[in-house]
Amino acid sequence: MSLRNTKFVYTDLDDTIITSKKDAKFLYKGQHYKDLFDVPPEVVQAFQKLIEQGINTGIATGRDYRKVYPLLTQTNMFNLPTITDDGACVYINNKCVKASYIDKSVIDRLIVLAKKFKNISYSINTPFGVYVSKNKSWWTLQDEFFNEKYHNEMFKLRYVDLSKVSNFYNDEITAITISTRPIALKPLNQREIDFFIDLNNYGNVTVTKYKQDVVIRPNESKASGIFWVKNNFNNKITKDNTVCFGDNHNDVDLFKWSNLSVAVNNAKDVYKTFAKYQADNCENLGVAKFINQFLLK
Known part of the structure; x- marks a missing residue:
């Protein structure tokens, strides 16, 4: 399936578009924390250009919504519902519209x-x-x-x-x-x-x-989150027109589902085998490079 069919993009955050290899930025009560919203400007611009081109973009992450919301308010990178907690929750306009709970x-x-x-x-x-x-x-x-x-x-x-x-x-x-x-x-x-x-x-x-x-x-997944978005928000989403970027075990279900899945090169080899395409490392702006080379006209 051709990348030229792309109408939607969902991306993971950590070590996909936000590297964990930077030094900690904050000190709080003796503990060091990194900036979880330090998205390189090249990545921000690439996603903004996708939206300008008519390609809808969203986040699918293992983070909870509190650790996503500041990114949504600081940038104009995403316009699709936000999938959090590895698919357990979906948010639209700061409201949880879908949630699965622990038994x-x-x-x-x-x-x-x-x-x-x-x-x-x-x-x-x-x-x-x-x-x-x-x-x-x-x-x-x-x-x-x-x-x-x-x-x-x-x-x-x-x-x-x-x-x-x-x-x-x-x-x-x-x-x-x-x-x-x-x-x-x-x-x-x-x-x-x-x-x-x-x-x-x-x-x-x-x-x-x-x-x-x-x-x-x-027992949910990021893919089940996308299925909810497809069934309840935009039924034009398909495995043939949705690019999914990721790097880790919790992205494998997306890699398997999407015919346009992309693993960044810093992913473990066992996870990369499930993706259809491969991008450069997260710290080398792999997702931005891939978008600029293959998705933007």
């Missing part, structure tokens, strides 16, 4: 574990804000930092202690990040961490281990 059985089990292991730290994403534990970790402090620097009344930060509750409010949770090595507390050992990895046996969820963190999400 209540998984949340109930997590509450049991929070009572058993009081030395964990966690961030709980909902479509309307984030709840964090009072036990600190790199992740919870990042949430506090975001709440201060990029305050958004619609997506507030709140504190919760799961060890002191029997249920979680309305159970509308789109993602949970558990840090098993919180700041100033004893880290969990592997046997204890396995209790949290085992949460995938309590409901239809995806559980991913990242070093000392365990991330739990509904």
Whole structure:
């Protein structure tokens, strides 16, 4: 299928159009954080030119909406609904119009574990804000930092202690990040961490281990997010006219679906094999180069 058929573009953010190889820019309570919205001007211009040419563009990311919204307000790069939380949520005009939630059985089990292991730290994403534990970790402090620097009344930060509750409010949770090595507390050992990895046996969820963190999400994907956009927003989206840029395991479903999928060269080889095309590295402005060479007239 020819790239000349392109009518829509969806892109991942981290290490696809925003490199993680830059040094940290912010210091907050002893923790260093990078600028999550540091999109190179060449990339911004390329996406703006796509829109001027009549090609619609959007974001499909694993980030929650709070970590996307400032980018939407700072640039005119995107005009399609925003897919967040690896497909669990879709936003239009700052409103969540689609959300999938973690099964209540998984949340109930997590509450049991929070009572058993009081030395964990966690961030709980909902479509309307984030709840964090009072036990600190790199992740919870990042949430506090975001709440201060990029305050958004619609997506507030709140504190919760799961060890002191029997249920979680309305159970509308789109993602949970558990840090098993919180700041100033004893880290969990592997046997204890396995209790949290085992949460995938309590409901239809995806559980991913990242070093000392365990991330739990509904069993959705970025592709299912695009299907929602197609069915509810623009039925002209097809696998033959939609370019999808990505770099990681959570982009593979997009690579498989789109006949115009593009992996940046910094992606692992195992992920690149699923993409139909390849672009230069993220830090070398690969997506911008690809757009300028193949998509713009």
